[in-house]
Amino acid sequence: MSLRSIEFHFVEAMTNIRRNGLMSISAVTNSAACLFVLGAFMVGWWNLARMHQRVASETRVLVFMRRGVPVEEAEATAQSLTERLPGVIRSYKIVTPEESLSRVCQSLGIQPDEGLRKRNPLPASIEIELVRPQEYAMVVTAASDSQRVDEVKAGQKVLENLMALKRLGIAVGAALVFLLGAAALLTISNTIRLTIYARRREIDIMQLVGATQSFIRAPFTLEGMFHGVAGAAVGGAILIASYVNLRLWVTSDQSLLPFLEGLLSVGTVSDLALCWGVLMVAGAAFGAVGSWLSVTRYLHA
Amino acid sequence: MIRFVDVSLAYPNGTVALRNIDLAIEKGEFVFLVGPSGMGKSSLLKLVYREERPSRGQVLVAGRDVSRLSRKQVPALRRSVGVIFQDFRLLPQRTVSENVGFALDVIGCPKREKHRRVPRALDLVGLSHKADAYPDELSGGEQQRVSIARALVNNPPILLADEPTGNLDPETSWTIMQLLAKINVKGTTVVVATHDRDVVDRMSRRVVTLDQGSIKDDRERGAYDA
Ligand SMILES: Nc1ncnc2c1ncn2[C@@H]1O[C@H](COP(=O)(O)OP(=O)(O)OP(=O)(O)O)[C@@H](O)[C@H]1O
Ligand SMILES: [Mg+2]
Numbered sequence: 001m002s003l004r005s006i007e008f009h010f011v012e013a014m015t016n017i018r019r020n021g022l023m024s025i026s027a028v029t030n031s032a033a034c035l036f037v038l039g040a041f042m043v044g045w046w047n048l049a050r051m052h053q054r055v056a057s058e059t060r061v062l063v064f065m066r067r068g069v070p071v072e073e074a075e076a077t078a079q080s081l082t083e084r085l086p087g088v089i090r091s092y093k094i095v096t097p098e099e100s101l102s103r104v105c106q107s108l109g110i111q112p113d114e115g116l117r118k119r120n121p122l123p124a125s126i127e128i129e130l131v132r133p134q135e136y137a138m139v140v141t142a143a144s145d146s147q148r149v150d151e152v153k154a155g156q157k158v159l160e161n162l163m164a165l166k167r168l169g170i171a172v173g174a175a176l177v178f179l180l181g182a183a184a185l186l187t188i189s190n191t192i193r194l195t196i197y198a199r200r201r202e203i204d205i206m207q208l209v210g211a212t213q214s215f216i217r218a219p220f221t222l223e224g225m226f227h228g229v230a231g232a233a234v235g236g237a238i239l240i241a242s243y244v245n246l247r248l249w250v251t252s253d254q255s256l257l258p259f260l261e262g263l264l265s266v267g268t269v270s271d272l273a274l275c276w277g278v279l280m281v282a283g284a285a286f287g288a289v290g291s292w293l294s295v296t297r298y299l300h301a
Numbered sequence: 302m303i304r305f306v307d308v309s310l311a312y313p314n315g316t317v318a319l320r321n322i323d324l325a326i327e328k329g330e331f332v333f334l335v336g337p338s339g340m341g342k343s344s345l346l347k348l349v350y351r352e353e354r355p356s357r358g359q360v361l362v363a364g365r366d367v368s369r370l371s372r373k374q375v376p377a378l379r380r381s382v383g384v385i386f387q388d389f390r391l392l393p394q395r396t397v398s399e400n401v402g403f404a405l406d407v408i409g410c411p412k413r414e415k416h417r418r419v420p421r422a423l424d425l426v427g428l429s430h431k432a433d434a435y436p437d438e439l440s441g442g443e444q445q446r447v448s449i450a451r452a453l454v455n456n457p458p459i460l461l462a463d464e465p466t467g468n469l470d471p472e473t474s475w476t477i478m479q480l481l482a483k484i485n486v487k488g489t490t491v492v493v494a495t496h497d498r499d500v501v502d503r504m505s506r507r508v509v510t511l512d513q514g515s516i517k518d519d520r521e522r523g524a525y526d527a
Contacts, residue, residue: 005409201392202403208350208390209455210379211407213372 012219027191031231034184056133188290228287308358318344336511342494383452387467422450442473
């Protein structure tokens with residue numbers, strides 16, 4: 001498309017928006033509301049995903065050997081696990097019974113005496129760090145196979161709950177995108193229909209003298225995208241302002257700080273800019289699709 | 302230039318507007334399409350610029366079967382067929398030269414080319430002095446001349462006119478017909494659908510008479526009631 005055509009479409013689109021006045025405002029307001037809710041959901045989900053990632057990255061698989069299995073055999077088990085699951089295990093560390101004992105004693109605040117050392121009840125264990133923590137199940141299964149292994153533990157429960165929450169979030173999010181997206185899209189689409197109605201003489205003449213469909217569509221697409229993007233800008237600004245305030249309020253309570261900060265880890269300028277950007281792109285997409293629907297309806301009627 | 306091969310057209314509501322039309326219009330011809338109201342004149346023209354598709358048969362324009370054109374190919378056809386109507390179809394908020402230029406704008410014609418062509422088209426229809434007037438400041442005949450300029454500004458080889466003088470007094474009708482004849486002399490194939498008995502008789506050109514959707518008569522140097 002030539003520079004000249006772009007100029008033509010741009011002028012047309014601006015004229016349409018101005019002429020549509022109140023309808024344009026209502027399209028923008030509506031998209032803003034829809035995109036605000038979508039954005040709020042997106043930020044929430046992002047926080048959840050971050051938390052999941054953090055918990056997952058801290059999750060190690062702990063393999064407890066049977067009592068009396070010597071450290072060398074624990075080492076051999078770890079070796080063979082690493083070989084059986086190439087690319088899954090990042091590193092492992094053998095924890096000797098002595099080490100475990102001193103850790104336990106330390107956490108209890110007692111000094112292990114000679115007797116306890118001699119009859120140490122603790123087994124040797126392996127601490128495994130994974131390349132992708134979500135693959136822990138594989139390691140658990142493989143490790144449990146071994147005769148020398150007594151028990152395998154991973155932070156499964158928390159991870160699984162978070163995972164389920166994330167999945168639920170995706171389902172709810174899809175439904176929201178669908179419903180709110182449809183709402184934004186329909187308002188924009190209706191506004192465009194008014195423009196088309198006001199412009200039908202022009203459109204008919206364009207068709208008559210051989211303008212291509214994409215040429216005829218262009219100013220309406222621009223208009224729809226303008227509504228969507230303007231809505232996203234407004235809705236996104238309100239969202240970010242509210243979110244930033246929420247975080248400030250949360251972090252002002254020192255006692256809750258560590259917990260809540262972990263809950264709302266999204267918050268850097270670039271995080272928020274990304275959210276805003278995603279909303280703008282979504283707004284542009286809703287606007288483009290909305291206008292596409294209306295123009296298609298008119299042209300193919 | 303234009304050929305109809307056994308063409309029939311039935312509208313979705315069941316009205317059969319055209320039946321078994323066979324017609325050939327050569328390059329550079331000037332043809333009147335006459336017949337009482339509702340006999341299918343407009344329908345026949347609509348098939349040429351692909352506003353309608355035939356239910357049967359072929360409509361060939363410059364050798365191409367236009368009924369087979371996909372939606373994407375229609376604009377190219379429209380650029381080679383100029384069309385004018387009884388009601389002029391001008392844009393009231395645009396001046397005469399903007400109305401004519403609009404037809405070039407929307408097909409992506411470069412500005413410089415537009416500034417060359419629009420005055421030429423206005424000159425052809427004798428309206429150079431009204432270039433900056435708005436349509437409602439013009440007489441009916443002048444408005445029709447603007448619409449002719451718009452139809453021709455892209456130099457299409459074919460000009461279709463559907464009742465071009467339907468809203469005009471006899472005097473003005475005659476000047477419009479003279480203009481169409483002049484355009485025809487320059488090489489454009491012209492097809493005029495009309496009820497205007499006087500004009501048809503006076504021009505003494507080929508006349509195709511439609512009756513109930515069929516061609517009843519087709520003769521060179523004909524008259525309205527053959
Ligand atoms: N879009 C349409 N849907 C259904 N029927 C139509 C449509 N357009 C025209 N017709 C019918 O087809 C027949 C031919 O119409 P057409 O407009 O071609 O006649 P015409 O010769 O141009 O008449 P006029 O001289 O009044 O303009 C008429 O019976 C008309 O009612
Ligand atoms: Mg008619």
